[in-house]
Amino acid sequence: MTTPPDGWEARGRPTSWFRRFTFAKYAETRQFLEELAALSEEMGLHPQNINFATTHANITIEGPDKGEPGETEHRFAQRINALAAPRVEP
Amino acid sequence: MTTPPDGWEARGRPTSWFRRFTFAKYAETRQFLEELAALSEEMGLHPQNINFATTHANITIEGPDKGEPGETEHRFAQRINALAAPRVEP
Numbered sequence: 001m002t003t004p005p006d007g008w009e010a011r012g013r014p015t016s017w018f019r020r021f022t023f024a025k026y027a028e029t030r031q032f033l034e035e036l037a038a039l040s041e042e043m044g045l046h047p048q049n050i051n052f053a054t055t056h057a058n059i060t061i062e063g064p065d066k067g068e069p070g071e072t073e074h075r076f077a078q079r080i081n082a083l084a085a086p087r088v089e090p
Numbered sequence: 091m092t093t094p095p096d097g098w099e100a101r102g103r104p105t106s107w108f109r110r111f112t113f114a115k116y117a118e119t120r121q122f123l124e125e126l127a128a129l130s131e132e133m134g135l136h137p138q139n140i141n142f143a144t145t146h147a148n149i150t151i152e153g154p155d156k157g158e159p160g161e162t163e164h165r166f167a168q169r170i171n172a173l174a175a176p177r178v179e180p
Contacts, residue, residue, distance in 0.1 A: 026136060030127060037120060046116060051141040 002070050005078045008061075015068045016048060017061045017077055021084045026054045028087045033057060035083045045076050092160050095168045098151075105158045106138065107151045107167055111174045116144045118177045123147060125173045135166050 004010050008017040023029045029052060036059075040046040048062040061077055063069045069077075094100050098107040113119045119142060126149075130136040138152040151167055153159045159167075
């Protein structure tokens, strides 16, 4: 089983990975989501679910074919962390 | 109390409006979300919450200051309906 990157929590069975990102304002949340959409296009991967409101985005990543996340998803989650890093509220 | 437009359901107290939009594929879901972001910018309004996955987007609209949706939100919800109309699955 692949261990999720920093800040992500393994949940459920089959395992999915979850992380909540919090931002100071709506414009930052939007910017993060736009960059995430571009990253998804680049990698040919997208989160299974995104739930967002004014100042947060909750992201769930599954593995391929509803299986467990693996090395590919690990890289994807790390790159999402990197996108959020300049803006994320502690 | 303002009645929600077609397809929207009034929920909770204070009332918010909810609608689930379903699409044939991820690219259509993304397109809808991008157009919704542009509409939000134009109107200076955004949904209180959006939850989306590969082929659906669930949208919740609140009124100003956590109050009930009014005429402004009614126009916003109608315009969201119009965005989705060409693509939405029955």
